[in-house]
Amino acid sequence: IQHLRRLYLFRFANAMYLLQFLVVGATGAVVNLAVLSGLQLAGLAPWICLAGGIGVSLVTNFLLNRRFTFSYARRGHAGRQFLGFLGASLVGLTVNYAVALGLSHKVLTGAYGLQVSAMIGIAAGMVFNFLGNRYIVFRKRYIRD
Template sequence: MSGVLDAMLDSRLGRLACQFGKFGIVGVIGLAVDTAVVYALVFGAGLEFFAARVPAFLAAASTTFALNRAFTFRGAGDDPLHRQWAKFVAANAVGGVVNYAVSVGLESTLPVVQAHPFLAVAAGSVAGMFLNFAASKHLVFKGA
């Protein structure tokens, strides 16, 4: 059985699935950062949810960039760090817009989500994840 599993993991689809899994793990960490910043800004600093989403996105994007660069797409792309970070944030902006739209849409319409902003942040993260993976793999970390 090990030989079959090894062959599957060595295939192009298997490598892509492993990479997507790593991206997902990093995404969960990004979700935790995103949520922590939202909660700190909404419940600690008194910002509106809508305003808190922007700095939370930037904090999460910076965290996931660093982790994806070191873990998911290690050794891919040869741009300088600052340029690669800027490309990552720009490439993931489309997923970020989807993330923001879903989270704000849910938070503004559902009382349960208003009481528990984590639900909006999580739903937005999942909604943007597939776009962000494709953008990261093909535009930022080429050759990974």
């Protein structure tokens, strides 16, 4: 299976990185919604619930992306990569948070309004996160002769 994965990565690199990024993102969305729902059950304000879900999923997404999606970068300095991941994700995080908070405040105010708003925010921020992380944080470095 590893050999087939490597062949697909060689032939369809960007599509495969995007697919793996989406799978990791889906697990991050589950983590985000679980943390958000737990904080909401604890009675915290919606803005805190959204920020908590995003923060925890940011860390889990970094770890999973570093391990699986961009596995070629595992030997790099994890601290620097995390700071780069955070920097590259700031636009996506901002879009995610602003969309989710705006929708939960004005449009989706029902029983599961915060969760639906968070899912829409996650989708809106995902594009920015993939591009920043693929081409800035976990870019491949080539040795020139």
